[in-house]
Amino acid sequence: MREVELAIIGGGSAGLAAAVAAYDNGIRDIVILERGAFLGGILNQCIHNGFGLTEFKEELTGPEFAARFIKQVEDRNIEYYLNSVVSNLTEDKVLTYQNSTEGVVQLKAKAIVMAAGCLERSAGAIALPGDRPAGVMSAGQAQLFLNQFGYLVGKRVFILGSGDIGLIMARRMTLEGAKVLGVAELCAWSNGLNRNMVQCLDDYGIPLYLSHTVTKVVGKSRLEKVIISEVDECKRPIPGTEKEFDCDTLILSIGLIPNNGLLNNLGIAQGRSRGSEVDENFETSIPGIFSAGNVLHVHDLVDNVVEEARVAGINAAKYIKGEKLDSEKDIKVTAGNMIGYVVPAKISSIGEDKATFKFRVREPSKNVYIVYTLNGKEIKKVFKPVIIPSEMEIQSLPKSLFNGESGELVVSLIKKEEK
């Protein structure tokens, strides 16, 4: 069995960034396994701009952003395999992948970075009511058909969910001559980035129906119409509020799920983000198996993905070189009031200067504090005039605040007036 130092599952933004970082920290024996025909992953179908504002201080398209990282990988002669699907991973870090030229290959790695990205929630996952005709598909799937294969999936389009890909596709399909009739969002707020609300809906006069959902899909062969209804505070449809839209396409932008089956199968605990629980080094409960990017928690900006994956790559390099990865992870981090999830799940009370927390709030709020409590004692609060679920929050605390104390750290949202 071939042995390598570092195997990276996924050759998208996270996998590439992790590989480059590990290389630059002294690791030479690296293999990237990418299931697609190109490196770059989903960036290849994201032909709109807006990528790289933090990373490269300029506005790039998805393929341009990917190309910069692919060049870094190629400049370093990092080995990669395309069309290579990883089908199994064991606790002792033996992974099985296959492609048409090498066949089925088993690889034993000293360290693994899981960087397999995420996938879209399907109509079935939400039990979309009504018929199941052609013409109902997820936003990324429509994007793949259009941007990489050159086919438009419909002409009269309704969109369920205000996730970013749905908004991007509203604009993209409009530019290709489709009529986008509207976007229904179950929540009372938008779930897309503000810039996408403006640039993809407002600029094209596409209406957004907040607190609405699709209550019936109609069409025996191809979609004929959708019926949407307003929902109450418990997200139940309100009878009598139905609106009908004649359309041939329903695009679903109803959430992304970490594509984390390989690590789930190993029994690694799942966090509330539906990715594996990791510590501040992005290491899972199995030493030497790291996870970063959208397979860990779904990001809204690729710049944050590569930043995170870089940290995972550096720590994988340290692990391989036998360097100690901080001390015991003695603080458990949990999501408190109005916080959807927090990454990481564990940190060390000592070691690095600061601890970084990434989280999302459950609903949009104004004039609030993000409050950190360690064993019930408030150690820090951060004022936020506005905070919204569609934008991941990244905050760092100096570890000196912990005073070397171990225990449980809770991140919560507290309204200012309640204080």
Place this chain on the structure above:
Amino acid sequence: MKDVIIIGAGAVGAFIARSLSRYTVDALIIEKEFDVGDVTSMANSAIAHSGYDPVPGTKKAIFNVKGNRMMKQVSEELDVSFIECGTLTVALYDEQLPMLEELKKRAELNGVPCEILTGEQVIAVEPNISKNVKAALLCPTGGIINPFTLTAHAVENALDNGLHIVFGEEVISIERVDGYFKVTTNKNVYESKVVVNAAGLHSDDIARMIEPIDWSVSPRKGEYYVLNHFKPGFVNHVLFPLPSEKGKGILVSATTSGNYIVGPSSEWVEDKDDFSTDALTLAEVKRQATDMVPNIPFGEQIRVYAGCRATPSTHDFIIEPSKKYKEFLNVAGIESPGLVSSPAIGEYVVEELIKAVLPLEPNPNYNPFIKKYIKPQTMSIEERNALIKENPDYGQIICGCEKVSLGEIKDALSRSLPVNSVKALKQRTRAGFGLCQGGFCQVKVVNILAKSKGVSPLEIKYGREGSEIVIEEVKKEAM
């Protein structure tokens, strides 16, 4: 002039065709959809019932038990997944215990092996079942079967043995002319000595084309959840509640692919073409199922579906010649346990009903086996590597969720039974059946299908007529 026309390529039509292909006949299957088994045969509980439930002496009881006994051999010959996992019919309350005894008597009268397990015994084999379980009837010969390949491979076998099939043709009239039948479809006119009406939900409509009938078939819809194959052994048997007038109740079962299904509901609908699901019905399915299995992880849900049972007004299968013509055979009202009964029904229809009106000579080239499908996932790494070396297509994964290779897709496309849609390919190979529901692979599948048929992706349908997936080419120079 055909010897036999079979109207409908559901499980019943498929097994009639297969049994008929033992003989040298000029026979044609007429199917209105674009794939076989495309209506009730694909959207059901996929159970090979043991036969504990039908009223003794009924056709349902006879064909169910016989079909169940045939299933092992049939599944081997037709390369269909069949797992004899056994069924448990569960009593959750003390007052249900007499009903369980009643059911056991019925099972014994039907000749079905069974035994009653105590609550503790049930919990020992089904750790996720409700701790309220009082007892259960274990029928070890019940099992689960792949409903898609059962029908498709039976038709493939019939075609291999010389039968023919047409798709997208709906029978619109049947006339008796000079001792034969003139069968008119939306596209063609055929003549045949014998007609078998295996038109499922529409079998009463077809029967009325030649004479008034005193029975009818009504659609009774059942809605289901499908969960991902999150882990093996969440349930180990098919778990049924006690049956009621509305049917066998809401079951929790694994499927042959390791997924789990929960359902069905039972509601009469007007429209024989109504396969919609609705939130309230599914919520009730969930409520009832969780009485029996409390911790079903609905977060693993990947799909919902609905099928319509072809429920006969007579409460039993209708398998008999029409009143006027012994050459016109009605095989109608084949609701549950129809899937498991279909091999036995097929044999009976050919041996007893067709043979009575048409002399049949054995087909010297008849082969009961279809060519085995190569399934790399069941092979060792060494075997897979030998296979991929010989044919690299088996190394290229198209569907990442279900690990379906290009080689398997090309195999399905090379068979005697055509693959006319994305859905047909999905049901033959499982490409698109996984967690992402085709989000990643459907693009590739559309292109592979288009290439294999020599047409533009614009012509590729998801399932039925008019179900095209893409509607306009925007970049002529794109890959």
